[in-house]
Amino acid sequence: MSVDPAPRPIAVRPATPADAAAIAEIYRPYVEGGTVSFELTAPDTATIGTRMAASGGLYP
Known part of the structure; x- marks a missing residue:
């Protein structure tokens, strides 16, 4: 019987x-192959960066 190692701390x-x-x-995979997004094309890095900037630092 093996013992599970202690979980490592998670930094949020x-x-x-x-x-x-x-x-x-x-x-990307949620946009391209899922049904959880209303977007038809996955946003690129620049678009994500623009959205983050527009959120005023409140991006989760």
Whole structure:
């Protein structure tokens, strides 16, 4: 019988413009192959960055 290792701590922080590329990649499959978004084309990194800037720093 094996013992599960202790879970590693998780750090939660506000998204920054440096995260835009990763956010775009995470979101892409939901736009292209899912039904959870009303978008027809996955936004690119620049679009995500623009949306983040427009949110006034309140991007989740």
